[in-house]
Amino acid sequence: MTKDNENKTSEEERISRRRFIKSSGVAVGGLAVGGVIGGLIPWRTEDNKQQRQAANETKNYNQALMFFSQAEFKTVEAATERIFPKDHNGPGAKDLGVPFYIDHQLAGSYGFNSRDYMEPPFFHGEKEQGYQGRLKRREIFRVGLRELQNYSHQKYKKEFSELSTEEQDDILKDFESDKVKLSTISASGFFNMLRGVTLEGLYSDPLYGGNIDMDGWRMRDYPGDQMNYLDVIEEGFKKIEPRSLRDHM
Structure with missing residues (x-):
């Protein structure tokens, strides 16, 4: 070659x-x-x-279920959104992460009533004495959500989350006024607990799952967790950007 x-x-x-x-x-x-x-x-x-x-x-890894089932979570989303709906002022409970806040609270010490005295005997107490029963908050929520669904089917033949906003309001008002007669818990007691923890989720530090991006605070011009006000203390009211506990890390 x-x-x-x-x-x-x-x-x-x-x-x-x-x-x-x-x-x-x-x-x-x-x-x-x-x-x-x-x-x-x-x-x-x-x-x-x-x-x-x-x-x-x-991704927000704080938005994960720890207690509710998917069906319960949908009901809580719908109910809290009617308690604090989205409007021209800003986002509602759902967009502010309130359902996740409630889920995380019930999964922890709040849901187990870890700081409350829960031993018998149990007597019917006065309003000023607060809750006097044997059920823990997580148990009350589970019963309350089940009864909310039962009453929704009884009155409108639908899941609570499938109702119109007017129908959802009717259901919640019936619970609030004790028109719904329950054997295990008080309908108004459950509604008041749901309303109270909804407001907590709106205005708590975002660290706990609600008040996403501190928008709940912004709607009320609340400054959040500021280290000090030395730069504005001599002035009149001044709108300042809110801060979370996480901002101090």
Whole structure:
């Protein structure tokens, strides 16, 4: 074989190998990462990194159920939104994360009445004495939500979350005024507890799951957790951007 033929054959083999590597890289895709073939593929690593960072920034890992079932959570979403609905002033309870706040509270010490005396005997107390029963708050909520659904089916033949806003208001008003007769708990007692913890979720620090982005505070011009007011103490009322406990970390 002549020298020219040898050079021609060598060049053809080199081109053939390059084509094989290129085709193989396309065919195996992700499997080539970290291998010899993968090292030849120009992956857009910087773009992928930015995409992952953007995805993580939009996730709120505080919004996860710890106590409610999915069905219970839908009912709480609907009920709290009627107690504090979205309007021209700003977001409602749902957008402010109140249902998640309630779920997390019931999963913790609040739901277990860990700071309350819960031993018998149990007597019917005066209003000033507060709750005097044996059921824990998480148990009251579970019974209350079940009875809310039962009454909704009885009155409108639908799930509470499927009712119109007017129908939902009627159901809640019946609970508030004790028109609904329950054997285990007080209908008005459950409504008042639901209303109270809804307001807590609206105005608590976002650290606890509600008041997302501190918008509940903004609607009331509340400054949140400020370290001091030395820069505004000599002036009249001044609207300042609220701060969360997390801002001091």
